Amino acid sequence: MQKSNVDIRSLQIGFGGLKVLENLNLHVEASEFLVLLGPSGCGKSTLLNAIAGLIDVKGGEIHIGGRDVTWAEPKDRGIAMVFQSYALYPRMSVRRNMSFGLKVAGTPREEIERRVGEAAQMLRLTSLLDRRPSELSGGQRQRVAIGRALVRHAGVYLFDEPLSNLDAQLRAELRVEIKRLHARLSATMIYVTHDQIEALTLADRIAVMQGGVIQQLDTPKKIYREPVNRFVASFVGSPAMxxxxxxxxxxxxxxxxxxxxxxxxxxxxxxxxxxxxxxxxxxxxxxxxxxxxxxxxxxxxxxxxxxxxxxxxxxxxxxxxxxxxxxxxxxxxxxxxxxxxxxxxxxxxxxxxxxxxxxxx
Amino acid sequence: MRLSLTSRFSAISALLPALLVMLVVYIGATSWTVWMSLTNSRMLPNNNFVGLRQYETLLGNDRWITSVHNIVIYGVLFVSFALLIGFLLAVAIDQRVRAEDTIRSIFLYPYSMSFVVTGLVWQWLLNPTLGIQHVLRSWGFENATFDWIVRPETAIYCLVIAGVWQASGLVMAIMLAGLRGVDEEIWKAARVDGLPKWRVYMSIIIPMMGASFATAAVLLSTGVVRLYDLSVSMTNGGPGIASEVPAKFVMDHLFERANIGLATAAATTMLITVIAVVAPYLYWRARKGEMR
The missing domain is CATH 2.40.50.140 (Nucleic acid-binding proteins)
Structure with missing residues (x-):
């Protein structure tokens, strides 16, 4: 599995007259776990969607694995993505959810089976492969969504608030699971959240965002100990500073x-x-x-x-x-x-x- | 908490009109119709019991056989094409087109017209000497022929065209609501998976829209059973008896041909057919409900 770095150069994104991101630069190392942290409306999801190729950029460049993918289709960027609402295909079994994209892309059958089996085993989904999403709990659904991302063998994995729809206990469990996954695959992961605990526990580096601007980009320890401004200081840490x-x-x-x-x-x-x-x-x-x-x-x-x-x-x-x-x-x-x-x-x-x-x- | 006598009284008195309507109009009228079909009533109802003789007459009646044949053709084609075209219109509108509201209103507009008006308009459009054929010929396509409405073997398809034109907008509205209910993130996930759009519709979206399709199909099917005014206003059952339908058979025998016995036998046959179609579905629904 290749691990890609991500390089974002003076990225600009706007909808109509509204500027969401302006001149944003960010470099993510290969195998790094980067968390984009910020309150809702800070532009973190917009940034992630731009990396995925799901929204058009107004200016700047996005490079993934050394390749300029600013105008490439999502499927050609070497990325996989996990969504907040799981976004599973509801009328398909778990197995088909995970294999459908590969099948349409024309991957050989044995290869699909091998990858699905591997991902299912890693995420403890083997016994659930023939169930429908409606027959699964929230945590299991999100594991399937992660599995669907893993089988793509992507260079970068993108997570858009994957745990926000889960209750507190499941959130803590799945958080550990994602961390274990990163340790095992050492894949590049970019993870969006508004939950500072998730950010502090998972990240190699955190980018704290507000108003479309990265306020501070540093290790969790530095962010916690030496916040660069009052926004970062008050947003990170519970109970608050x-x-x-x-x-x-x-x-x-x-x-x-x-x-x-x-x-x-x-x-x-x-x-x-x-x-x-x-x-x-x-x-x-x-x-x-x-x-x-x-x-x-x-x-x-x-x-x-x-x-x-x-x-x-x-x-x-x-x-x-x-x-x-x-x-x-x-x-x-x-x-x-x-x-x-x-x-x-x-x-x-x-x-x-x-x-x-x-x-x- | 036990209800006091007065509040129970007011509850009963509030329900009473609905109960009466139900008993007298639905069950009473239906029972009377079934009974009449077992008598030899002509212009006025009488109570001379003749067993199933009216049904024997009915099954030997050419006009009735043609009517049943027609309603099957109409039902299958009308429901399928209305669903297909309605769904395609909804998909087209769902592509974030400009002036969506206006287009949606235009597509839905035919549904606000009565079948009589729809029938008249399409009668003119399909009339070879006035409508589409005439226009095509006047444009220079000398051999253009579109005379379905005056040919017995194709007249029923003209009813299908008019019916589909009228009902597609309603199907579109139902389908559009269903499409708008699809989570935006499913589309995103499909794009990341690299699925082509048609594949997403076929394999993911349509299977998700079972409820929308069922709703539309049920609404359209009720329209099939009571098909009457379209036939009257477009072709008046013609040419000859080529586009007769069961409801028209009942109405004609009830009021014009003064044959209450035969008319009620036909009506009862329609009722039994509908029950035979709907009952297994209701049974299946009930079973499914129990299993949950």
Missing amino acids: NFIPGRIACDGETGFIAGANRLGLNGYAFRGLPTDARAVLGIRPEHIELTASDDPSAVSARVEMVEPMGADTLIWCRLADGTTFSFRDDADAKMREGDTLALRFPAQALSLFDETSGQRL
Whole structure:
């Protein structure tokens, strides 16, 4: 099975006067698992459909496996695709669903049987081959749809929100299955989702999109740890990152001033030279630490609400100036509403954003 | 919760008119018709029981045999062609054509016309000295011949043409609704699979549209059984008795030929035929419903 890379050069897509994507560049390595992540309407599905050849582009080029396929038919691009609604052919058996495309393309019978058998075995569909899609559960249907893609032996596999129609438990199961599949085939996969958990668990690299623009393209770890702007910071991570408005003060040791509190920023990797400016501080709930009340860098906060989440506890606090934030403690946290806590915000775990542009400082 | 006496009374009184209509008009009239077919009633109904003699007469009646023959030809051709043409029109419109709304209205328009008007229009169009043949000849095609309507062996096909022209628009509307119900992603999946369009329609879309085809076929079939006005207005059963149909046979014997016995025997025969066709289907449906 060949593994193709995908190269998108200054791609433009629009419908009528509406510009969906403008001058978009993206390179996907062979065997890479790339996730396009973003809220609905950000252009991620449009981009995937353009790679598949299902919508026409206005400008730019798409190369798959080194070949310019900008104007090629979907079937000639060396791609296979899995859809959100499964898009199985309803009146055909599972076997025929998987083999029909190959049959029409004139693939020899033994070859079709071999590929279908192989895909069915990989996806545990062997016992379901003679059933109709209506006799299958949602998870099984999506496995058939993945099987139909696999038998094409494509260079690139495209997934358009494949798990969005499934319930939470099946979603988690199938997620693992897709990850295992990628590990086994090491095929190039491009996966569209609005679910940041799917993105973080599956991806080699994530492209976070908003308004038709790739905001950040990086490894899941980098995206989670060092979001380049407030949009990425707030979109990725659950429970969400806390944002505390304030200002940066460079007199003496650089610090962040929020109300009566001053946080030391010693250890924060500024992108440029820090200047006195209004800024927003972002910190993930699990990075806030409890500390002794006589710690000079401690921030004192009052507990407003305690949410036990099973594996851990989410505690909502309020600062003296009214800003609320959450932090994560272990499952047997003993805080009660009304308690006053001393908390530490480690500088290396912080993210600072410019107040107006939202860019990382 | 138990219903109070007054609300039960109002429920019954609300259902009563429908119940009466059902009992008197449908069951009552049908039973009376069946009974009349067993009597020797002529102009006025009487109760002289004669057994199945009217049915014997009916089966020996040339005009009735021709009528039955015609309705079979008409039924098969009308339903098949209306389904075929209606489906093709729907597919054509489904290709995201311009001015879709206008075209759809034009295609559906014939259905808003009564069979009498349809029949008259097509009578003129098919008339060799006035219609299509005349036009073709005046254009210089001296030998053009289209005289089906005046030839006994082809007159019934003229009824088919007019019927299909009228009903195709309705079939198109039903089929178009069915086509629009097909998930957009199935089309995308088929494109990625590299299936040619005709192949997608034949192997994927048509099998999915069983319900649309069944609905259209049932509607068209009811039109076949009650076919009357088209025959009257287009050919009046002619030439001779070449385009007679059963419903016209019943009407003529009931009101013009003053033979209530024979007319009701013909009507009863039609009813039994319809039941014989529909009953197995209903049985199959019921079985299928149970199995689910």
